[in-house]
Every structure is written in C-alpha cells, then in structure tokens.
Amino acid sequence: MGLFDHATTSFVSTRLPxxxxxxxxxxxxxGKSETYKDVVEVVPGEADLYCGRSVKQHGGLVLTGDSDLLVHDLGADxxxxxxxxxxxxxxxxxxxHSLIYYPTTIADRLSLPQSHGLRALAFExxxxxxxxxxxxxxxxxxxxxxNMHEDQYLDFLKPYNALSQSTTDSANRSSGYPCQFMxxxxxxxxxxxEWVFQFPSIARCTDSTASAAQLETNSIHVFLPFLVDCPIRTTAWEASTSLRQLAYGLLKNVTSTSEQEYCVFEHRRQNNINGKGYQLPNxxxxxxxxxxxINLIEHLHHNFSRLxxxxxWIAFAVYQQVExxxxxxxxxxxxxxxxxLPTLQTQTNLNNCAWDSLQFLAQVQGVFYSLRMLQQITGLLMSGGFERPCMKEASTLYDQLKSLPPLKDVPSFTCAVTLIHKIRAENMVQAAYNTLGIKEQRSLEVQETSENSRKKRKSGKNMAPKTPGRKQVNNSFELLEVE
Structure with a gap:
C-alpha cells in the first residue's frame, strides 16, 4: 500500500503498532543528515507552542496530527x-495534496469575536x-x-498561549544553567x-510551565515505548528495570532538595492506569x-573483545535477560x-516467529533502550548545572556508554534468526551463567517437565464430555500455546 492510502478501520485495528x-x-x-540537520530543531517542551510561535511570527503552515493546533495562536496568516x-x-x-485550515478565516466565517476566535467555540x-x-x-x-466562567476559561487557555521570544530568552538567561546543559x-x-522536564528545577530553564505544574503530587511519570512481546507473559520491560531505576536515581540525586522525595511511576503494558511505582535509591x-x-560492562567487553x-552489547543484553x-x-x-535453533531456521520475519523468540527479542530491545536512557541521563549530568554535584561513577559510566550502538542498529524482527545464531556461536548464554556463578538452566527440560505435570493434573480432573472436533479450554489464551 502507498504511504498515504486510507485503510479501513478493521484493517488498521489488526495491524501491529x-x-x-x-x-x-x-x-x-x-540530526546526522547534511541536508536537514541545520533546519531541524528538537525543542525541550511541547512542540505545539514552538510551532505556534514560529508560524505567528513568520507565517506558514504547521503539519500535524493534533487538532489542538487550530486553537493555538497562529497569527493572522x-x-x-x-x-x-x-x-x-x-x-x-x-x-x-492536503486540506489547509486557516483558523482566523474559519473564525470569521463563523462570526466569532476576533478577540477570542476559535478558542471561544473550543471552550464551549x-x-x-x-x-x-x-x-x-x-x-x-x-x-x-x-463570561460566566472566566477563571476556568483562563485555565483553559494556559496550554495554548503562544511563547514569546522575549519570555524564552529571559527564562534561559535567568535559569543559571550553562549553555552546554541547554x-x-x-x-x-x-x-x-518528557519525564526530565517534570522536575520543576529543570523545567524552569525553559518556558515549560505546563511541565512544572504537573509536579503538584510529587510524582514523576515515565511512559515507555510499546514493545511487541507476548501479551500473557510478564512485560519484556521487566528484564531491564534495574537499568532504568539507576537512570531515575542518578537524576533525582542531583536535583534540588525539595525534589529528593519524588517517586517515579512507569507506564508500561500490563500496568494499571497509575503505572508501577518505584522508590528511588539514595x-x-x-x-x-x-x-x-561499570564492572559488569568491563568484564563482558573484555570477555568478548574479539567481537x-x-x-x-548484545552479550550484555543476554546477560541482563539471564540474570x-x-x-x-x-x-x-x-x-x-x-x-x-534448528526449528527457527526458516523463521525470518514476524509472521512466523514463535512467542519465545518475540519475547526474547523484545527483552533485548528493552535492554538497549534502557541503556540509552542511562546514556542520555549521564550525559545530561556531565553537562553541569545541577544544585548537587554529580558522582564520579556517573562520568565513568557515561564514557562506557558512548560505544552503545544507535537505535537504528538495535536488533529487529528482520534479523531475529541471525541474532540467535550469533548468540549461540559465541556462547553468550553460557558466558552469562559463568559470570553469575550459577548453573545453566536446561530450558527445554524444564518446559517439558512443566508441560507433563500440567497434563497429569488436567487428566486427573473430572472433565465434561468434549464436543467432537472442537478443543475445549478453560483459558482461551491457552490456544496461543499452539505454535
């Protein structure tokens, strides 16, 4: 299908994210493109506000998927x-081709007051x-x-008030943060x-008042990317939780005293709406x-120095999953x-990957992204500007993480079989067991024993007569076990 083809709802709902x-x-x-790197800017806050300011000052068009842009102050043109x-x-x-919407023109056609425009209709x-x-x-x-609810209307306007260049410049000058940090x-x-800017002391370095306002409950919320893993197993993010906790702790320990007691809530698959909370270490x-x-990374890199x-780093991801x-x-x-491995020889794409392969690959991806979080947070600490000094271990860790491959090179479904061949050829699983100092688990034997035990338990139950030609199951997800 083409890039801009319109698929039916039933088709879209069955596609993977x-x-x-x-x-x-x-x-x-x-950022690395010679053509675009000088004209692309990543802003430290809501992009809508920066796009609105740019269009208001210079004219132009904002290409977006968010209808809220119609309520932003985009100026006359x-x-x-x-x-x-x-x-x-x-x-x-x-x-x-695309439709173009001019908020001021729409407001005029609807006879809305020029002082309020589409905001008046949006508030209604x-x-x-x-x-x-x-x-x-x-x-x-x-x-x-x-007129009846003026205070509520002013609160409604806060996320849509366009940034002024003078306000942003003033915030940057008065923040006291070094240029390298900015x-x-x-x-x-x-x-x-988005979670870094939930700390008020960091949000104040830009005009990110909306982000700082979210911290009234002294809680930080982290929304992790969606991983394609087995829906009835523990989320693949769990295998790399310790790495992310370290990233959260490193940042928290250098923020202001008033922010030291903040809790972090991770929002992942298989979590309730409130996320999973963590008390961060001192x-x-x-x-x-x-x-x-640091010692673990040095050990594994030394053991696999020939690679x-x-x-x-793949060996590190394997260790993390085994541990x-x-x-x-x-x-x-x-x-x-x-x-x-022999049964995976022909499984080169997502359509016929077994759940075990999908789960493991998602865990590897989770480890790599958690390491990236550590890499970016330690880099931020090295750029200075915090009230508390950064521990020297963070600097060493940052130096080690500089060799982390970019996200485009993180193993994907297209190279799943190649990845597993590499892990087996280099004995990465055995190396993980040796590093941990524990006996290797024979997963096939464990699974077969568990399966036999489950069958014995089920055979001892009084079961209702089965309908011929139809499998009866107590748990509908058991059908997913059939590979």
Missing part, C-alpha cells in the same frame, strides 16, 4: 494541515460535550459561557525529555549500583531459543 523507537530513530537520522488529510493522486504530477465544547453545534456556536458568539536538553529522546546505593554496572563493539529470569524464577528465554 509502529516500531517502538521510530521517533527517536527519525530524530537521530535528521498561520495555518495548519493534518496528516490524515494528505493524499497522493497518481494521475496528478503535482504530487501530494469543553464545557458542554453534549450540546448541538448550533447551540454552542450561538453561545460562543455571545461569549456566554466565557544544548544537551535538545538531544534527549521525547520519551526521556546516593550511596546509586553509587554502588553504578560501580557494579565488534555492537556484538559486545533477571534466574532471579525472578522465570524460564530463561535466551537459553530456550538457542536450544530450539
């Missing part, structure tokens, strides 16, 4: 267009979600609801940036964890799929 690290990979590519409206007409040599829709368009339009023309903020991944514990990680640097599985009493996926 986009690649988990698509956005940061694109940002990395643009500002306009917006939506990704869903982009269409390609093969018979037309002009290329791509917020206050009365069940009102008819004719009713809401009439009330927005007379500013009925706005520049590094612009290199953070969006998922990392400085001595964080320092010890840094030292242990290219990216492959040494977590062993300590949590879970089957070691890496061990199992290496033993199962």
């Amino acid at each position: 986009p690649a988990p690290f698509l956005v940061p990979v694109i940002i990395d590519a643009l 500002g306009s917006t267009s939506f990704f869903k409206d982009i269409d390609h007409q093969p018979d037309n040599s002009d290329g791509l 829709m917020i206050m009365d979600g069940h009102g008819t368009f004719r009713k809401l339009l009439g009330q927005s023309i007379t500013l009925k609801t706005i 520049n590094f903020l612009h290199t953070l991944d969006p998922r990392i940036s 400085t001595p514990v964080t320092s010890g964890a840094c030292t242990n990680l 290219p640097v990216p492959d040494r 977590w599985s062993s300590s949590a009493g879970k089957p070691v996926n890496s061990n199992f799929i290496v033993q199962k």
Whole structure:
C-alpha cells in the first residue's frame, strides 16, 4: 500500500503498532543528515507552542496530527494541515495534496469575536460535550459561557498561549544553567525529555510551565515505548528495570532538595492506569549500583573483545535477560531459543516467529533502550548545572556508554534468526551463567517437565464430555500455546 492510502478501520485495528523507537530513530537520522540537520530543531517542551510561535511570527503552515493546533495562536496568516488529510493522486504530477485550515478565516466565517476566535467555540465544547453545534456556536458568539466562567476559561487557555521570544530568552538567561546543559536538553529522546522536564528545577530553564505544574503530587511519570512481546507473559520491560531505576536515581540525586522525595511511576503494558511505582535509591546505593554496572560492562567487553563493539552489547543484553529470569524464577528465554535453533531456521520475519523468540527479542530491545536512557541521563549530568554535584561513577559510566550502538542498529524482527545464531556461536548464554556463578538452566527440560505435570493434573480432573472436533479450554489464551 502507498504511504498515504486510507485503510479501513478493521484493517488498521489488526495491524501491529509502529516500531517502538521510530521517533527517536527519525530524530537521530535528521540530526546526522547534511541536508536537514541545520533546519531541524528538537525543542525541550511541547512542540505545539514552538510551532505556534514560529508560524505567528513568520507565517506558514504547521503539519500535524493534533487538532489542538487550530486553537493555538497562529497569527493572522498561520495555518495548519493534518496528516490524515494528505493524499497522493497518481494521475496528478503535482504530487501530494492536503486540506489547509486557516483558523482566523474559519473564525470569521463563523462570526466569532476576533478577540477570542476559535478558542471561544473550543471552550464551549469543553464545557458542554453534549450540546448541538448550533447551540454552542450561538453561545460562543455571545461569549456566554466565557463570561460566566472566566477563571476556568483562563485555565483553559494556559496550554495554548503562544511563547514569546522575549519570555524564552529571559527564562534561559535567568535559569543559571550553562549553555552546554541547554544544548544537551535538545538531544534527549521525547520519551526521556518528557519525564526530565517534570522536575520543576529543570523545567524552569525553559518556558515549560505546563511541565512544572504537573509536579503538584510529587510524582514523576515515565511512559515507555510499546514493545511487541507476548501479551500473557510478564512485560519484556521487566528484564531491564534495574537499568532504568539507576537512570531515575542518578537524576533525582542531583536535583534540588525539595525534589529528593519524588517517586517515579512507569507506564508500561500490563500496568494499571497509575503505572508501577518505584522508590528511588539514595546516593550511596546509586553509587554502588553504578560501580557494579561499570564492572559488569568491563568484564563482558573484555570477555568478548574479539567481537565488534555492537556484538559486545548484545552479550550484555543476554546477560541482563539471564540474570533477571534466574532471579525472578522465570524460564530463561535466551537459553530456550538457542536450544530450539534448528526449528527457527526458516523463521525470518514476524509472521512466523514463535512467542519465545518475540519475547526474547523484545527483552533485548528493552535492554538497549534502557541503556540509552542511562546514556542520555549521564550525559545530561556531565553537562553541569545541577544544585548537587554529580558522582564520579556517573562520568565513568557515561564514557562506557558512548560505544552503545544507535537505535537504528538495535536488533529487529528482520534479523531475529541471525541474532540467535550469533548468540549461540559465541556462547553468550553460557558466558552469562559463568559470570553469575550459577548453573545453566536446561530450558527445554524444564518446559517439558512443566508441560507433563500440567497434563497429569488436567487428566486427573473430572472433565465434561468434549464436543467432537472442537478443543475445549478453560483459558482461551491457552490456544496461543499452539505454535
């Protein structure tokens, strides 16, 4: 299908989500492109505000997927267009086509007050979600609801007030943060940036008042990318939790005293709406964890010094998966799929990968991204500007993480079999067991024993007669076990 083809709802709902690290990979590519690197800017806050300011000052069009841009102050000549409206007409040599929306023109046609524009109608829709368009339009023309709820209207406007260049410059000058720190903020991944800016002491270095306002409950919320893993198993992010906890702890320990008690809540698959909370370690514990990680990386890189640097990090990911599985009493996926290698010879794409392979690959991807989080946070600490000094272990760790491969080179589904061959050929699983000082788990034997035990338990139960030709199961997800 073409890039701008419109698929039916039923088709879209059955598709897998986009690649988990698509956005940061694109940002990395643009930053390294000779054509685009000088005209692309990653802003440390809501991009809508910066786009709105640019269009208001210079005119132009904002290409977006967010209809809220119509409510932003885009100026008299500002306009917006939506990704869903982009269409390609093969018979037309002009290329791509899209509808363009001019908020001021729309407001004029609706006879809305020039002082309020589409914001008046948007506020009416917020206050009365069940009102008819004719009713809401009439009330927005007379500013009925706005006059009745002025304070609520002012709160409604806060996320849409365009930034002024003088305000941003003033915030940057008065923040006291060094230039290196400000520049590094612009290199953070969006998922990392959004939780970093929840610390008020960091948010104040830009005009990110909206981010700072979220910290009234003294809690930081981290939204991790979606990993394609087995839906009935423990989320693949769990295998790399310790790495992310270290990243959270390193940042927390250098922020202001008033922010030392903040808790972090991770939002991942298989979590409730509140996320999974973590009490972050204090400085001595964080320092010890840094030292242990540094020693582990040095040990594994020394053991696999004959391999290219990216492959040494794969060995680290294997170790991380084996260590977590062993300590949590879970089957070691890496061990199992290496033993199962002959059956994977033809499985070169996602459509016929077994759940074990998918789960392991997702765990590897989770380890790499968690290391990237550590890499970016330690880099931010090295750029200075915090109230508390950074521990020396963080500097050593940052130097080690500089060799981490970019996200575009993180193993994907297209190279799953090649990855497993490499792990087996280099005895990475055995090396992980040797480093841990524990006996290798024979995953095939464990699984077969567990399967036989399960069958024996089920055979001893009084079961209702089965309908001929139809398998009866108590748990509908058991059907997923049939590979």
